[in-house]
Structure formats: C-alpha cells, structure tokens
Amino acid sequence: MHIPKGYRFAATKASFKYEGKLDLGAIVSDTPAIAAGVFTTNKFKAAPVLQCQEMLADGRKMSGFLMNSGQANACTGDQGRANCRETLNLAAKALGVPADELLPASTGVIGAQFDLAKWEAAMPALASSLGEVGPEETAKAIMTTDTVHKIAETSFEIDGNEVRLLGICKGAGMISPNMATMLSFIVCDADISTEAWQTMLTDCVNLTINRVTVDGDTSTNDCVMALANGASGVAIETEEEYILLRKHLLTILEDLAYKIVMDAEGGTKVAFIQVSGAKTDHDAELVARAVGNSPLVKTALFGSDPNWGRIVCAAGYSGANFNAEDLVLKIGGILVFRNGTPEPGDMDDLLAPIMAERDIVIHLDIGEGSGSSMLLASDLTKEYVAINADYRS
Structure with a gap:
C-alpha cells in the first residue's frame, strides 16, 4: 500500500x-x-x-x-x-x-x-x-x-x-x-x-x-x-x-x-441509476432518488425480480417535471419501456441474467433536456431489517 x-x-x-x-x-x-x-x-x-x-x-x-x-x-x-x-x-x-x-x-x-x-x-x-x-x-x-x-x-x-x-x-x-x-x-x-x-x-x-x-x-x-x-x-x-x-x-x-x-447492511445488489434527458439536473436527481429510495424497487432488486413497473411508478411520483410518454427505460442496456408502453417480448427471460448480477444499470431517459443525474442504490433485504431491529443490543 x-x-x-x-x-x-x-x-x-x-x-x-x-x-x-x-x-x-x-x-x-x-x-x-x-x-x-x-x-x-x-x-x-x-x-x-x-x-x-x-x-x-x-x-x-x-x-x-x-x-x-x-x-x-x-x-x-x-x-x-x-x-x-x-x-x-x-x-x-x-x-x-x-x-x-x-x-x-x-x-x-x-x-x-x-x-x-x-x-x-x-x-x-x-x-x-x-x-x-x-x-x-x-x-x-x-x-x-x-x-x-x-x-x-x-x-x-x-x-x-x-x-x-x-x-x-x-x-x-x-x-x-x-x-x-x-x-x-x-x-x-x-x-x-x-x-x-x-x-x-x-x-x-x-x-x-x-x-x-x-x-x-x-x-x-x-x-x-x-x-x-x-x-x-x-x-x-x-x-x-x-x-x-x-x-x-x-x-x-x-x-x-x-x-x-x-457493503450495505444485508445488501446483495448495487443499482447504478442513471437519469438523462431531464429539463434540469434537479429534475433528474428527483427521479434518481425516488427510484433508488423506493422500498418496492429495492425489494425487487433483492428478489432479482425485473419488475420494471415499480421503477416507472417511482419516476412518476418523484415530483420531476417531464411528460410520461417521453420516458424510456433500459435495464442492463435492454430496452424495457417507451412511448407509455412496455416493449414486446419476454422481459422476464431477457432480464433474468441481468437481475442475477451484483451490479445492475438502470437508465431512464425522461425527455429532450440536458439535465442528468446518477445515484448508487442498494437493495433492501431481510437481513437489513434484522440488523436494525437489534442494533442497540
């Protein structure tokens, strides 16, 4: 060293x-x-x-x-x-x-x-x-x-x-x-x-x-x-x-x-949440944090469940200023959602190997702006609950 x-x-x-x-x-x-x-x-x-x-x-x-x-x-x-x-x-x-x-x-x-x-x-x-x-x-x-x-x-x-x-x-x-x-x-x-x-x-x-x-x-x-x-x-x-x-x-x-x-308490995954196309960097950050802090997104990550609907939902309630039909979602580089509707194909099968990895890239493009943000987020596990339930003991 x-x-x-x-x-x-x-x-x-x-x-x-x-x-x-x-x-x-x-x-x-x-x-x-x-x-x-x-x-x-x-x-x-x-x-x-x-x-x-x-x-x-x-x-x-x-x-x-x-x-x-x-x-x-x-x-x-x-x-x-x-x-x-x-x-x-x-x-x-x-x-x-x-x-x-x-x-x-x-x-x-x-x-x-x-x-x-x-x-x-x-x-x-x-x-x-x-x-x-x-x-x-x-x-x-x-x-x-x-x-x-x-x-x-x-x-x-x-x-x-x-x-x-x-x-x-x-x-x-x-x-x-x-x-x-x-x-x-x-x-x-x-x-x-x-x-x-x-x-x-x-x-x-x-x-x-x-x-x-x-x-x-x-x-x-x-x-x-x-x-x-x-x-x-x-x-x-x-x-x-x-x-x-x-x-x-x-x-x-x-x-x-x-x-x-x-090394998140009980963590098994690291999500690289990338947001682009926002009207401002602040809007991009709102989306990234809403997705990264969503318990439903985090538990889906823990279960290796490609439940992309939870990601889109979190972006929608983030408070960021964007049009819903502009949102494009990719997970691990695979196009999952655009124009307000999911892409055709068996997404569970396509995303299964990606969701099994420790590092998972989630990319949301929410429009034509220049604002962007990035957030690293862990999953939420049973072990996290156990650690914090007994933290003072």
Missing part, C-alpha cells in the same frame, strides 16, 4: 460498545496540514461535527484525526460538547499534537454520553500503536455494522515527483445524501491552498458520496475530512495540476462510495 508521506496511523481497543474490537483510531500528520471538511445536513449535528466545523472555520492547519466507533456523541447537549473537547485533550497529550489541531469524529448509537474513564484508559495503547499499525487497522476502528473495512488509494506524478492519496471510510446503513451516514478520512501529501482544497473536496463529495443511498436516512455524524501536508514536495499551483489532483481525489471518493453501497 502506497501511504502518503508524513502520516502515521493508530488504532486500539477501548471497549466503547464491544469487548475485543478495534474502536478507537487516529491519523497524525508529522507536520500541520491544510484541512477541509464536508458535513451532514441533519439539524441534529453530533458534538464532533460541531467541533470540527468550529475548528475549520478559521482555515488553520490541522495535525490529524481522532475517531471512534460505538458511541456517536450525538444529541448529547453541552455535556457532549465538553466530553468531545476532553477526548481531544487526552488524545493530544498521548499523541504529541496540539488539541486544537486534532479533528474528532464519532459513530455509533445516538444519545449516550462518553465514558471518559474508558477514553483515558485507552490512551497509552493508542499512543503506542501510532506508526506501528497501518490504514487497515484504523479503518477497522471506525466500523459499526460494516462487514469489511474500506480503503482506497491512488497516486500520480508531476515532473517526476509522486503525489499519493489514501482514504478510509465506514458506512453500511443509515445511508442517503446529503450526506451518507458515514465517516471518511482522506490524506494527501501534496501542498495546496486551503480554499482550493475545500472547493475540490466539496465538488468531489457532491459527485460521489452525496450520490449513494441505502435506506434514505441521513445521519447526525456524517463527515468527509481531508488533509494535505505537502510532504511530497509537490505544490499544486497551475490549473493543470489542480485538475490532475481533483481527478485522483474523485477516484478515491468514487471507490469509497461504491464500497459503502456494496
């Missing part, structure tokens, strides 16, 4: 919810780094989200991330904010970085206050793991209902000098833009201005993480944060260099977004 220069990873078992599980992690940059973040739009923002937004507001450099699973520290009021700050003080002392340069993130059950005694007890092990573990262990420390840890990496060269990017994330349920219920951390060893890094991250998140759905729920704790520490010696200054870095950041986030939907 090509880890960006100047970063060290840490992870340990703090027993926040389960014994014997990695649930506390950190990423530390050897030198303060340019930082950017994109956060949940939920009105009930968790204490670490509020803390990060406050810390990033003045554009100062940051030295790393502190992350935990098991407890969300959301809907915990002033005590939750105070506890969040105290965990930063504890970790900063253990890791050797300033507390006001450590960005926190939490995931887990909403409402419970931190047990600070567990945090304090875990600090020596967290500190001793710094630089001794890799991104895999840190990625495992933020898993909740995830079945696999999620990592993406890429690199490129500018004038013979290599720039590396690496991202980790968690996310499997309570997933829907804006944003998906997930934590994501990206590290890069290029040098770039704060404004350009923030703009780049926001743009790339909108094209990736904000275009996935598992169940239509948006969490209190969602965040995507990124550091760029300049340790490669490569400065991003020209338009061509900016475009190149953006391309690779987009690649990281595309990879992580797909892995989230692929």
Whole structure:
C-alpha cells in the first residue's frame, strides 16, 4: 500500500460498545496540514461535527484525526460538547499534537454520553500503536455494522515527483445524501491552498458520496475530512495540476462510495441509476432518488425480480417535471419501456441474467433536456431489517 508521506496511523481497543474490537483510531500528520471538511445536513449535528466545523472555520492547519466507533456523541447537549473537547485533550497529550489541531469524529448509537474513564484508559495503547499499525487497522476502528473495512488509494506524478492519496471510510446503513451516514478520512501529501482544497473536496463529495443511498436516512455524524501536508514536495499551483489532483481525489471518493453501497447492511445488489434527458439536473436527481429510495424497487432488486413497473411508478411520483410518454427505460442496456408502453417480448427471460448480477444499470431517459443525474442504490433485504431491529443490543 502506497501511504502518503508524513502520516502515521493508530488504532486500539477501548471497549466503547464491544469487548475485543478495534474502536478507537487516529491519523497524525508529522507536520500541520491544510484541512477541509464536508458535513451532514441533519439539524441534529453530533458534538464532533460541531467541533470540527468550529475548528475549520478559521482555515488553520490541522495535525490529524481522532475517531471512534460505538458511541456517536450525538444529541448529547453541552455535556457532549465538553466530553468531545476532553477526548481531544487526552488524545493530544498521548499523541504529541496540539488539541486544537486534532479533528474528532464519532459513530455509533445516538444519545449516550462518553465514558471518559474508558477514553483515558485507552490512551497509552493508542499512543503506542501510532506508526506501528497501518490504514487497515484504523479503518477497522471506525466500523459499526460494516462487514469489511474500506480503503482506497491512488497516486500520480508531476515532473517526476509522486503525489499519493489514501482514504478510509465506514458506512453500511443509515445511508442517503446529503450526506451518507458515514465517516471518511482522506490524506494527501501534496501542498495546496486551503480554499482550493475545500472547493475540490466539496465538488468531489457532491459527485460521489452525496450520490449513494441505502435506506434514505441521513445521519447526525456524517463527515468527509481531508488533509494535505505537502510532504511530497509537490505544490499544486497551475490549473493543470489542480485538475490532475481533483481527478485522483474523485477516484478515491468514487471507490469509497461504491464500497459503502456494496457493503450495505444485508445488501446483495448495487443499482447504478442513471437519469438523462431531464429539463434540469434537479429534475433528474428527483427521479434518481425516488427510484433508488423506493422500498418496492429495492425489494425487487433483492428478489432479482425485473419488475420494471415499480421503477416507472417511482419516476412518476418523484415530483420531476417531464411528460410520461417521453420516458424510456433500459435495464442492463435492454430496452424495457417507451412511448407509455412496455416493449414486446419476454422481459422476464431477457432480464433474468441481468437481475442475477451484483451490479445492475438502470437508465431512464425522461425527455429532450440536458439535465442528468446518477445515484448508487442498494437493495433492501431481510437481513437489513434484522440488523436494525437489534442494533442497540
């Protein structure tokens, strides 16, 4: 694994919810780094989200991330904010970085206050793991209902000098833009201005993480944060260099977004819902989200049932502005519906092999406009119900 220069990873078992599980992690940059973040739009923002937004507001450099699973520290009021700050003080002392340069993130059950005694007890092990573990262990420390840890990496060269990017994330349920219920951390060893890094991250998140759905729920704790520490010696200054870095950041986030939907709680399918021909991008997005969030469409995907009528129905109630007779539906490249009527032939037989695949492309053209959108959606399974019925046990 090509880890960006100047970063060290840490992870340990703090027993926040389960014994014997990695649930506390950190990423530390050897030198303060340019930082950017994109956060949940939920009105009930968790204490670490509020803390990060406050810390990033003045554009100062940051030295790393502190992350935990098991407890969300959301809907915990002033005590939750105070506890969040105290965990930063504890970790900063253990890791050797300033507390006001450590960005926190939490995931887990909403409402419970931190047990600070567990945090304090875990600090020596967290500190001793710094630089001794890799991104895999840190990625495992933020898993909740995830079945696999999620990592993406890429690199490129500018004038013979290599720039590396690496991202980790968690996310499997309570997933829907804006944003998906997930934590994501990206590290890069290029040098770039704060404004350009923030703009780049926001743009790339909108094209990736904000275009996935598992169940239509948006969490209190969602965040995507990124550091760029300049340790490669490569400065991003020209338009061509900016475009190149953006391309690779987009690649990281595309990879992580797909892995989230692929690992959806109980999920067995990933639907690539593509909408074109809309009067506006907004109309296209309305259709994509209506189809991707429809329980009937999602359960049909789980059953490998080519019930295209559910897709057309969802487009019809989406609120998008289009004429019904203009809609053209293709599933896996096979023309299924146009001019207000199904295509002739045995669609069940034609679509059976397509519906059996894990990845299924659903394309709706709804008119003659230039608006378009894309959404990744999971199916909805019996296992999803079982996982979320017992989530707190």
